[in-house]
Amino acid sequence: xxxxxxxxxxxxxxxxxxxxxxxxxxxxxxxxxxxxxxxxxxxxxxxxxxxxxxxxxxxxxxxxxxxxxxxxxxxxxxxxxxxxxxxxxxxxxxxxxxxxxxxxxxxxxxxxxxxxxxxxxxxxxxxxxxxxxxxxxxxxxxxxxxxxxxxxxxxxxxxxxxxxxxxxxxxxxxxxxxxxxxxxxxxxxxxxxxxxxxxxxxxxxxxxxxxxxxxxxxxxxxxxxxxxxxxxxxxxxxxxxxxxxxxxxxxxxxxxxxxxxxxxxxxxxxxxxxxxxxxxxxxxxxxxxxxxxxxxxxxxxxxxx
Amino acid sequence: xxxxxxxxxxxxxxxxxxxxxxxxxxxxxxxxxxxxxxxxxxxxxxxxxxxxxxxxxxxxxxxxxxxxxxxxxxxxxxxxxxxxxxxxxxxxxxxxxxxxxxxxxxxxxxxxxxxxxxxxxxxxxxxxxxxxxxxxxxxxxxxxxxxxxxxxxxxxxxxxxxxxxxxxxxxxxxxxxxxxxxxxxxxxxxxxxxxxxxxxxxxxxxxxxxxxxxxxxxxxxxxxxxxxxxxxxxxxxxxxxxxxxxxxxxxxxxxxxxxxxxxxxxxxxxxxxxxxx
Numbered sequence: 001x002x003x004x005x006x007x008x009x010x011x012x013x014x015x016x017x018x019x020x021x022x023x024x025x026x027x028x029x030x031x032x033x034x035x036x037x038x039x040x041x042x043x044x045x046x047x048x049x050x051x052x053x054x055x056x057x058x059x060x061x062x063x064x065x066x067x068x069x070x071x072x073x074x075x076x077x078x079x080x081x082x083x084x085x086x087x088x089x090x091x092x093x094x095x096x097x098x099x100x101x102x103x104x105x106x107x108x109x110x111x112x113x114x115x116x117x118x119x120x121x122x123x124x125x126x127x128x129x130x131x132x133x134x135x136x137x138x139x140x141x142x143x144x145x146x147x148x149x150x151x152x153x154x155x156x157x158x159x160x161x162x163x164x165x166x167x168x169x170x171x172x173x174x175x176x177x178x179x180x181x182x183x184x185x186x187x188x189x190x191x192x193x194x195x196x197x198x199x200x201x202x203x204x205x206x207x208x209x210x211x212x213x214x215x216x217x218x219x220x221x222x223x224x225x226x227x228x229x230x231x232x233x234x235x236x237x238x239x240x241x242x243x244x245x246x247x248x249x250x251x252x253x254x255x256x257x258x259x260x261x262x263x264x265x266x267x268x269x270x271x272x273x274x275x276x277x278x279x280x281x282x283x284x285x286x287x288x289x290x291x292x293x294x295x296x297x298x299x300x301x302x303x304x305x
Numbered sequence: 306x307x308x309x310x311x312x313x314x315x316x317x318x319x320x321x322x323x324x325x326x327x328x329x330x331x332x333x334x335x336x337x338x339x340x341x342x343x344x345x346x347x348x349x350x351x352x353x354x355x356x357x358x359x360x361x362x363x364x365x366x367x368x369x370x371x372x373x374x375x376x377x378x379x380x381x382x383x384x385x386x387x388x389x390x391x392x393x394x395x396x397x398x399x400x401x402x403x404x405x406x407x408x409x410x411x412x413x414x415x416x417x418x419x420x421x422x423x424x425x426x427x428x429x430x431x432x433x434x435x436x437x438x439x440x441x442x443x444x445x446x447x448x449x450x451x452x453x454x455x456x457x458x459x460x461x462x463x464x465x466x467x468x469x470x471x472x473x474x475x476x477x478x479x480x481x482x483x484x485x486x487x488x489x490x491x492x493x494x495x496x497x498x499x500x501x502x503x504x505x506x507x508x509x510x511x512x513x514x515x516x517x518x519x520x521x522x523x524x525x526x527x528x529x530x531x532x533x534x535x536x537x538x539x540x541x542x543x544x545x546x547x548x549x550x551x552x553x554x555x556x557x558x559x560x561x562x563x564x565x566x567x568x569x570x571x572x573x574x575x576x577x578x579x580x581x582x
Contacts, residue, residue, distance in 0.1 A: 014486055015398055022391035022457065023403055026410040029454040033425035036432050050431050103324070106317035113314070122318070124566060129325050131558045133515040135532050136551040139539050140328035143335065146543070149344045150331050183325065234416060241418020243518055248539060258420045265424060266521075275428070278421045285418070293412050300469065 041275035042068045052271050072276035085255040093239035096178040100186040100235050108190035130184040138248050174250035186231040193227025226299045233292035336548035343543040356545040373531040380452040381510035388460025396468040414458035423522030426451045443525030451523040452513040460505035467501035
């Protein structure tokens with residue numbers, strides 16, 4: 001009996017083990033890694049493998065030297081490249097989120113209000129691109145946007161333009177790529193929110209004299225607030241750190257922080273600087289992630305009601 | 306008024322789906338183009354299957370595809386097991402110590418920028434090698450661990466949402482009749498959530514098969530996955546073989562999606578008929 005309660009106190013019940021296995025995995029490979037990145041962001045760069053100096057060194061004479069180096073952060077704040085990249089990434093992610101919302105909301109609304117049979121087909125059509133490789137779908141836009149690409153060829157054939165428009169490797173191409181890739185992430189949470197909506201409320205509002213757009217603005221929109229927030233977070237947060245799309249569609253000077261981190265790591269082998277970039281990016285994004293989580297919690301609480 | 310609204314919504318749907326599908330369609334069409342320029346239609350020699358043959362003879366792409374396939378299968382299986390355990394704990398155990406942390410750690414990877422996950426995992430692998438001597442270098446093992454870590458979150462969400470919609474009373478009844486919790490799980494819960502586990506498995510497989518960023522951080526020499534090879538080719542511009550690869554991917558995904566949708570519709574119908582009789 002005693003033995004059993006001891007095991008219990010250690011959490012070694014059947015339930016404990018079931019929850020502990022994924023828990024320990026995530027602690028090891030998701031939580032601890034951030035501490036390691038934080039540690040390396042305070043190290044000196046070194047020409048060694050791995051390319052950074054340890055924080056804690058044995059200095060001899062019974063001394064342990066702990067060197068915490070803030071230079072990487074000072075460097076990030078003094079060099080305008082990094083600050084500009086941060087600001088630009090947030091701007092690009094924000095505008096893309098708004099565009100996704102403008103395109104995605106009517107689509108989610110239309111799907112939620114269609115007949116059940118059509119609805120399943122349309123949902124399948126939204127999900128399908130999401131299951132095919134992101135890389136290949138971004139690649140498709142290179143073929144469409146380049147100088148002798150599909151769009152330019154078509155416009156020239158129509159006689160609308162005489163010289164190809166420079167579209168690939170511009171901000172415009174980057175926005176198209178991000179909106180295109182993240183659109184399903186906006187539509188799906190919006191749809192699952194709108195699907196639960198009681199449409200009689202809308203009819204009631206109209207019966208009481210609201211114009212359709214007023215009813216939409218006063219009833220539908222506030223009720224779908226959680227769907228809007230969830231979809232926006234699912235687009236905004238990853239888009240801030242996006243690497244593939246700016247690397248393939250944006251110009252050589254498309255300053256996105258994900259790309260800067262990549263280059264610091266792979267081209268300059270500056271692990272401490274890349275780590276400092278990652279930590280700052282996390283500090284910017286964690287509030288949004290917590291917001292997302294609370295929205296999700298509210299949504300699932302609403303499900304149970 | 307209603308007519309006008311539905312016309313507007315129809316236009317939005319039409320425009321939206323055109324936006325989603327025209328790029329995919331153009332890749333499929335141009336995969337049959339004979340010209341090396343890819344987007345300039347060579348009407349004299351097209352349509353042709355020559356790039357399909359050329360892809361089948363491209364060892365670099367085929368080797369990378371084999372590596373990706375191995376990683377994706379192991380990853381999907383591992384992520385399904387861990388994700389099911391996590392999803393089950395979160396939706397069935399009520400409040401327990403560490404619930405908040407577990408919930409946060411399974412939600413954060415859904416939105417975490419891949420460059421951060423990739424960088425932090427790589428640094429962990431390097432630190433682990435220094436500390437305990439494992440994993441030695443970087444390769445398939447590290448890529449698989451990295452993939453399991455980010456894709457199990459997606460499986461957790463799928464399992465959790467399935468469990469939240471199905472009635473707990475079945476499990477409780479079995480428990481009241483004296484069945485051991487493990488037996489209840491394997492005899493009652495598992496068969497009911499099996500479709501969710503299957504879609505979780507497919508989701509984890511796809512995430513791993515498609516992943517470029519995290520693989521690039523976690524891989525070592527000689528372990529380039531398919532997206533890494535594709536990325537290095539695509540960076541240099543369009544290539545007809547990539548169009549073929551895209552067409553094949555889309556075909557396979559579409560077939561699997563249709564099969565799964567058909568299978569789910571069928572089992573729902575059988576369920577309904579059984580309830581009626």
